[in-house]
Amino acid sequence: ARTPMIAPSLLSADFARLADEVARVADADWLHVDVMDAHFVPNLTLGRPVVEAIHAVSPVPLDCHLMIEAPERWAPGYAELGSRNVTVHAEACTGDPRDVARDIRAAGALAGLALKPGTPLERYEEVLRDFDTLLVMTVEPGFGGQAFMAEVLPKVRRARELVDTGHLQVLVEVDGGINADTIAQAAEAGADVFVAGSAVYGADDPSRAIAALRDLATP
Ligand code: DX5
Ligand code: ZN
DSSP states (O other): OOEEEEEBBBGGOGGGGHHHHTTTTTTTTTTEEEEBBBBSSSOOOHHHHHHHHHHHHOOOEEEEEEOOOOOOHHHHHHTTTTOOOEEEEGGGSOOOOHHHHHHHHHTTTTEEEEOOSSSSSGTTTGGGGGGEEEEEEEOTTSSSSSOOGGHHHHHHHHHHHHHHHHTOEEEEEESSSSSSTTHHHHHHHHHHEESSSSSTTSSHHHHHHHHHHHHOOOO
């Protein structure tokens, strides 16, 4: 059986106390960092200098989710600073997404491909094998605290099937609205990595919230 990985999203943390907020999720598998540029999504968060500062104090490997235009230009920099995984949006790639994956890997990180809820997986089935992670968005990207879109579950299921039947080394990641009420559905559909922002940082005890989510995602 697959071991579920929990990746708290820093987007729901207190940005004025980043080092403390990072320390509160030390028992997570990855720390999910949402980079937004106010162009690809209608919100602006943080960029490379702040991610470098987070990396310097994080006991947990960074999972950078780039919701930005021209990802080919910026993604390798997030790999160079020491992130474990760097994910770019398929919709933002102007050229072949495989070129971006190659550059991210050359800079030392795993490479991820993200799909918005309305983006069909079929269009990217051929390039999947050139990535290490596939991030299936279960909300429209841009903000934390939105409701889980169960209608995206068939895409998670299809991703699982492609990975298993093709023997691909690709982790299926879900992001958006993951909490104690929804995580089991996403796990059942075949996700490996579960991003949770408000469900972890909104809890009194983030450590306990992480443990509870991990239990609920374990088959
Ligand atoms: C949304 C971000 C998510 C967000 C998830 O665009 O990509 O990572 O932080 O937050 P929750 O878990 O609250 O939906
Ligand atoms: Zn995210």
